[in-house]
Amino acid sequence: MSTAILTPAEATAGLIRDTDALFARKRIVALAIPALILAYFAYIFVAFDIAGLRERASLDNAMTLVSDSYSYKTHVARDNRSGEVSIAIEGERKGAYPDGTSPDWVTLGDDTVITLPKGHEVLFLADGTVRYDIPGYGLVTADPGRSGVNAVLPAGDVPDWINASKNRLAIKTEAGRLTITRNRTEVFRYAMGWELFFFTLDSPYHGLGPVTLAQRAANGEAGAIWSDFWNNRMWQHHQVAWAIFETILMAFLGTFGAAIVALPLALLAARNFAPFVWVRMVTRRVFDFFRGVDALIWTIVLARAFGPGPLTGALAILITDTGSFGKMFSETLENVDGKQIEGIRSTGAKPLQTYRFGVLPQITPIFLSQVLYYLESNTRSATIIGAITGGGIGLLLTQAMITQKDWEEVAYYITLIILMVMLMDWFSGWLRKRLIGGQESH
């Protein structure tokens, strides 16, 4: 030992020197790593043009998105040529009130009276003029026709929530919105919640409370009530349920299909099971290829052969995961404990029996746990693949996004997707515990 020759003081000095050097090195590393990360973020800031984001970002879009996802508006519109008044939720045909009916805040007649919250009131008079009494501001009148909207505002400056020109008048207040053009007068009234979620307006069950509905259902109308809800044209519960089912189906078929295909292949790729080296090498490269050609590319290729739908999605997951499972399974097989096999063999078991009692009990829990872990993650993948190839809830989501106005539906689908993934997560965890028991606890 070299320290034996040193005096204690020298040894201590050496130790101190070493420690100082170590600390200095650590200090540099401790500063260098955050500095590198910061530098990288600075680069990303420039490369992604984050400074320019403010111009590209549309705050209006964000506002529409947020407000639309928890509220809805009812349009009361008058055709200024024919004088016809129509009322429709979100201005959609499928949300239209049948002729002659109206919500309780609209009084139909020669004059149409529209009561908005906070004491606001809009009148469509029989002679074609429009009167809007705005508390705290005054009376606005307009007489839309060929010559323009002919708006008369109270004296004084025009506030910025009123946009008036010759051919258009737009008033946006906290109570609602009034838009007048030469051909059309339209009032929006906003309300919280998701409109017509249970029944559309043409259903006799619209607007009934849960108690009344339960009574009606008990009197033999349960089938009709269910059918009206299930075939709701606005929310299409029927299709949404199918879409969720399709997505889960894709994940289920893809995951377990991949496991079934990968199992025999993994035997060929495991060092201690494969008879020939070249078979092992080829199988491994096949796994690498399946994994390397990403799910995106498989989806594109498969969509060409099978068209859009759940089968395409399931096969895309199946092929990609065959690669992943093959790799994981063969690694598990290579780590099998030889002692157990030896023990079984020593009792005079035949090769098949050795596999059955020596190998299978060791690998089954690991394989199952790997497969079930992928089931949850593939539910998410199936949503994404569905959005690309056209199937399941992913497709509905992209369709609702494209319209750029059905944000309440987007919010609904997002909620359903999150619930679906969490449910699958819980389910696969539960199944894992049931099938494998305590062995997973480590």
Place this chain on the structure above:
Amino acid sequence: MSNIEHINQTYMDMVRRKRLYGGIMLAVFVALMLAGFRTADSRNAGSFIDGWHRFFDFPGEVLGEAAGKLAEFPAHFAQYAPSLLETINIAAASTLLGALGAVILSLLATSGMARWPRLIPVFRRVLDIMRAVPEIVIALVLIFVLGGGPVPAMIAIAFHTVGALGKLFSEVNENASLKPVEGLTSVGASWAQRMVLGVIPQVAPNYLSYALLRFEINIRASAILGFVGAGGIGYELKNAMTWGKGQYDEAAAIFLMLFVTIVVVDQLSSTLRDRLTHGKKSNMIGAQA
């Protein structure tokens, strides 16, 4: 003697019952798979029977065209290199951001280390929800608000990464020793100091290993998000695909670039991870010897 027979009898009964249950489960599973396959097949635009022989048509077409235009490939590679870099940057930045978020949230969600022990269940649920959100959901919403480009994809992937890594990190944290933390507490260290000096050095290799794995996954995710309009190589691929027959050489070049990137990152990260989990130990022993 009858006692042994009895035991034998009961054992065989149990084995038989177990086999029966196993058989029933297998039958149910097979029936589910078959029924599921038939349902998926009937709801698909084209059926499996009609389509499987067409499986190689498209790859064949692409490869055939690509083979004829091999000379143009270097030009294509050069043309799409910036997009590929963008895809990799999206993955790297979102992995970094996600990992930073995951470190903090996972520490807050681990008992013994949490800053506010009562809020542990809250942070756990937050992680669960973040993990459950598919990237595409956030990406599509953000594309509407922020416009196309890499930022929506980066935020979307980072959000999911926080959840995914947070769960793994908190499992790592649970195995870390609390003694350094207690020691630091006794000398009056703040929560941040306790975490940075007491916990992080123990768990850093495992964190890094999981983050590398995530980086690999995020490259795939960022390519896919590009396909729905979030920039990068996926976006270029979508454009190249729409040009149709006779123009597939560009699509083939992008396929190849994506494939090579994924394989290279896969290999690199698995080597690095191997070093982190196995090699590190032998290094340390070597340093001490």
